[in-house]
Amino acid sequence: MIPILVYNEVSELKQKITALKRGFTTNFFLDIQKTNLLILNKTLFYREINDTLFFFKDSGDFINLYYITTTNENLKQSLQVLQSENNKTIYIIDLVEKKNNIDSLRKIFLDSGFYQYTVLVRMNRMVYNPDFEFQRNKNIKFANQEKGVEVYNLLQNYFDTFAEQLPIIEEIELLVAKNNIFIYLEEDKIVGFIIFELIGITSYLRYWFVHPDYRNKKIGSALLNTFFELSKNTKRQLFWVIESNENAIKRYEHFGFAKEDLLDCVMINKNKVYEE
């Protein structure tokens, strides 16, 4: 694996594939800012196998795998080479595709030594409501850097590190600086939080958490209302939810969200470490 040292290398590597003029398919959707954070942290690497570029994000106990390639057939052959050389590394890969197209892509990975770990579906709400009536909750505040560290630890302890692409601490610091994390405090302890991003007319609800010991106290809805207030000048609100979590989906539908036809199929490779 070769380390990526500057963002321009990513563009140059993409160019290697497109210059072949044999097609272009990828799951590498990281934005420039997030990619640069990984590069600064020295956690982004690449490797060429046939006409496929694999990118590896070192996430500690496992590797998030990305690819840029020409065709699905080429991807399959390159994956088999990668898997044949490895029996200890845990690879997690996110396949983001429309529902109609996901099966053929998923099959490539199932045939190449991967399990399906989970599937997430994106939900959206097309609502523009600048007159949203908001009742401020005195327990809800924007996180400062110290509380940001506490949020980071809660993410690590309560969220699925394989499935939910948790932010690194440097990303949390950036989110805190932009007031993109607000917390619900009970006697200075964080019992709930939301992490979100506003991009123009779209608002992304990235993580929504209520501590298990504090559920059914309307903390979740207070946090969500705060999110709606902060998003009131957007026209679209989005987030990802585990497809099989019907209770959660019903709650979100109650707030006006609907499932899109976009899925994130999280695959994990068969390996001795995971199976043990």
Next chain:
Amino acid sequence: MKNKVLNILKEIRPEFDFSESTNFIEEGMLDSFDVVSLVTSLDEEFGISIDGMDILPENFSSIDKIVYLLEKNGVSK
């Protein structure tokens, strides 16, 4: 060419009116997944292979920028 580009954008994100926007990326109408979908659709529609160095969000932020990119990658007006 502009109409073809507009139609492709409408297929990717039918919920938005791209003809009224000056910057699809800053305005949150296209995310990174949409940009990749757009590249694939443009490659197929115009029979080209957009140069990897050009696959940056800012090059897909308006219809004029997309048209410029297509011409740069060999599509004639």
